[in-house]
Each structure stands twice: as structure tokens, then as C-alpha cells.
Amino acid sequence: MxxxxxxxxxxxxxxxxxxxxxxxxxxxxxxxxxxxxxxxxxxxxxxxxxxxxxxxxxxxxxxxxxxxxxxxxxxxxxxWQMGLNQKQAGHFALQGFFAGILLMTVSAILIWAAGGISWEASNWDQTLIRSLLEGFILFICVALSEEIFTRGYIQGLIKYHYGSTPAIIVSSIIFAFMHSMNPNMFETPFPFINICLAGILFSISRELTGGLWWPIGLHLSWNFFQGYVYGFQVSGMNPGAVVLQVTDNGPVQLSGGEFGAEGSFIASLVLILGIIALYYMYRGKNKSSTLKR
Structure with a gap:
């Protein structure tokens, strides 16, 4: 009972x-x-x-x-804590930010190299610069809100009652369902799968680093570079003026279609590799810290 x-x-x-x-x-x-x-x-x-x-x-x-x-x-x-009061918050946020750039850049280049998309550079003008600034501010807000709500509150709540593994799995599934109303979310299975994988990556980074700032930085750069730099839709949403304009060459499982790079099976592979790399990198650091004590 x-x-x-x-x-x-x-x-x-x-x-x-x-x-x-x-x-x-x-x-x-x-x-x-x-x-x-x-x-x-x-x-x-x-x-x-x-x-x-x-x-x-x-x-x-x-x-x-x-x-x-x-x-x-x-x-x-x-x-229990939501994870915002974290020592070296700026350090972790920067690590996450550069990890997000790396993961999205690898995803975008592989999709391009496989022929799923082609690119054309935009002209640098006032409209583009304003779009980049507005997009960066918007995705700061998105990263903060989704990480505080999903990883800060929901993951923290479930972890307190049931432990880390259920917290990571359930919060990641909830995170994916939060995007269920986004355009083209269920065009193929890959958007839902990749949002779940991204949620797992964010959740594990919150667990291993002990706070929210690594996943916040990662979430911000993943979205911003996906949309405003590499020209993809961002979870089905059109970013506006971008650095590289994308032409979708298909098929949708490769290019991501109108959902963006997150709709591609290549993003699935990159996210899985990112999860593995993050786990072993921070597990090793945590073991080293324990041994030094």
C-alpha cells in the first residue's frame, strides 16, 4: 500500500x-x-x-x-537539490556548450557527407546578425526552462524516490513526449528516438556532474548550431535567417526531413556515442577524485 x-x-x-x-x-x-x-x-x-x-x-x-x-x-x-547551485557552474556550462557544438557539428557533417543535404552560405548582413542574436537568446531560455523542469525537478523527484536509473529513463521519455506536438515529430520513428537519446544524454550529464549546468550548456549549443548555424529545422521549428541554408536531398531518415538533424539516424548514432563517451569520461574523473580523497 x-x-x-x-x-x-x-x-x-x-x-x-x-x-x-x-x-x-x-x-x-x-x-x-x-x-x-x-x-x-x-x-x-x-x-x-x-x-x-x-x-x-x-x-x-x-x-x-x-x-x-x-x-x-x-x-x-x-x-534534495534541483542542481542550479553547483560549484564551478560556468566551467561545467562551457564544457557542455563545446560538447554540444562537437556533437551537432559531427552530425551535420556526416549527414552532408552522406548526401542527405547540401549547403549554401548566406550573406552576412544585419538581418542575419539580428537573427543569430535573437536565436541565441531564445535557446538560452529554452535550455534553461527544459533543463530546470525536466532534469532539475522531474529527474530530481524520481531519483529521490526511486534512484538514478529510473530517474534518467522516465525523465527522458517525458522529455520526448513534451515535444510530441512539434511539427513532424512522428514523421518517422527517429525524431522520438533521438529526443529520448538527447534526454538520456542530458540526464546522465546531470547525474555525473552533479548539477544542471553541463546539460544546460549542451542543450543550448545543440539547438543553436543545429538551427542557426547549420540551417536545419530545430525539432520541427523553422529558425529563420541562418548561416548555412540547407537543401534537403533525402531520404528523410538520412536528412532528418522537416524535423531537422534530430530526425536523422545519423544523429541517433552520434548521440549514442556521446552518451558512451560522457559516461566513461566523467566516471573516470569521479573515480580519480574518490581515490585522491
């Missing part, structure tokens, strides 16, 4: 933490649509409500707020 009660308690907290942001976003979207229609705007021209950039920032804000609220009301007394 105690195990069942604990299960429903944990599951209920996870569901509640996700429902609160969704309800707020839905209400804000309805209000926005009503105001737009009353002003004479055409919702088709606005690409419906989801296309508005402000909704992405609102989504980031409410998921962060939900994670902190749930932690403050239910978890602070239990003594």
Missing part, C-alpha cells in the same frame, strides 16, 4: 507540474486569439497562435515557474 501511495504521489506531482504550464499557455493563447480577431487580424496569417515568438518565451517562463513552485511547495523539506 505504501508503494502504491508513493507511486501515485510522484506521478501526481509530475502531472500537476506539467498541467499548470499547459493551462496557462492555453489561456494566454485563447486571449491572444480573441484580441487578434477583434483587431481584424487573420489567424491564418499569424500561423495560428503557436507561431508567435512570444508564446515560446511564455512557455519557457511558465515551465521554470512550475518547477520552482512544485519544488518549493512539496520538495524543499526533503533536502
Amino acid at each position: 505504501r508503494l502504491i501511495k508513493k507511486f501515485f504521489s510522484v506521478a501526481g506531482k509530475i502531472i500537476l507540474s506539467g498541467l499548470m504550464p499547459l493551462i496557462i499557455i492555453l489561456i494566454a493563447g485563447i486571449i491572444y486569439a480573441i484580441i487578434s480577431v477583434a483587431s481584424g487580424d487573420n489567424l491564418d496569417d499569424l500561423n495560428a497562435v503557436d507561431g508567435a515568438r512570444w508564446t515560446l518565451y511564455l512557455q519557457c517562463a511558465v515551465f521554470i515557474a512550475s518547477a520552482f513552485a512544485m519544488f518549493a511547495f512539496f520538495e524543499r523539506k526533503h533536502g
Whole structure:
């Protein structure tokens, strides 16, 4: 009976933490649509409500707020930490950032070398520079919100009750389902598989480094370089003006199609190699630190 009660308690907290942001976003979207229609705007021209950039920032804000609220009301007394108060946070964030550049660069070059895409360089102008700046700011917000919510709160909650392995697996699956409404998510099996693998990579990095800053840095550079540098869609979303314009040569399992590099089987291989490399690299460092003590 105690195990069942604990299960429903944990599951209920996870569901509640996700429902609160969704309800707020839905209400804000309805209000926005009503105001737009009353002003004479055409919702088709606005690409419906989801296309508005402000909704992405609102989504980031409410998921962060939900994670902190749930932690403050239910978890602070239990003594576990969400992972933001980490020693050498900047050091870990930079390591993660450069790891994300490496992984996405390898993925993009392999897709290109295999003929899945071709590239054409864009002209450097004010529009491109502004797009890069806006994209970097946006993906800082995305990385912070998704890592604080998924790896900080959900992974921490499950780990406290069930241990590290269930926390990594379940939080990664939840992370993938959080992207289920993204365009072309289920065009092939690879988008869902790769979002799960990315979640595992982020979760293991949170576990091995003891905080959120490594996965935050990795998440930021993975998204930014995928979209604004190498020109792919980012989880099905169009980034706008980019450094390299992509032509999709297919097939979709190779190029990633309209989901982006995360829709390619090559990204699956790179993410798996990244998970293995990260595990052995930090496991070795943790063993060395233990021996020195």
C-alpha cells in the first residue's frame, strides 16, 4: 500500500507540474486569439497562435515557474537539490556548450557527407546578425526552462524516490513526449528516438556532474548550431535567417526531413556515442577524485 501511495504521489506531482504550464499557455493563447480577431487580424496569417515568438518565451517562463513552485511547495523539506547551485557552474556550462557544438557539428557533417543535404552560405548582413542574436537568446531560455523542469525537478523527484536509473529513463521519455506536438515529430520513428537519446544524454550529464549546468550548456549549443548555424529545422521549428541554408536531398531518415538533424539516424548514432563517451569520461574523473580523497 505504501508503494502504491508513493507511486501515485510522484506521478501526481509530475502531472500537476506539467498541467499548470499547459493551462496557462492555453489561456494566454485563447486571449491572444480573441484580441487578434477583434483587431481584424487573420489567424491564418499569424500561423495560428503557436507561431508567435512570444508564446515560446511564455512557455519557457511558465515551465521554470512550475518547477520552482512544485519544488518549493512539496520538495524543499526533503533536502534534495534541483542542481542550479553547483560549484564551478560556468566551467561545467562551457564544457557542455563545446560538447554540444562537437556533437551537432559531427552530425551535420556526416549527414552532408552522406548526401542527405547540401549547403549554401548566406550573406552576412544585419538581418542575419539580428537573427543569430535573437536565436541565441531564445535557446538560452529554452535550455534553461527544459533543463530546470525536466532534469532539475522531474529527474530530481524520481531519483529521490526511486534512484538514478529510473530517474534518467522516465525523465527522458517525458522529455520526448513534451515535444510530441512539434511539427513532424512522428514523421518517422527517429525524431522520438533521438529526443529520448538527447534526454538520456542530458540526464546522465546531470547525474555525473552533479548539477544542471553541463546539460544546460549542451542543450543550448545543440539547438543553436543545429538551427542557426547549420540551417536545419530545430525539432520541427523553422529558425529563420541562418548561416548555412540547407537543401534537403533525402531520404528523410538520412536528412532528418522537416524535423531537422534530430530526425536523422545519423544523429541517433552520434548521440549514442556521446552518451558512451560522457559516461566513461566523467566516471573516470569521479573515480580519480574518490581515490585522491
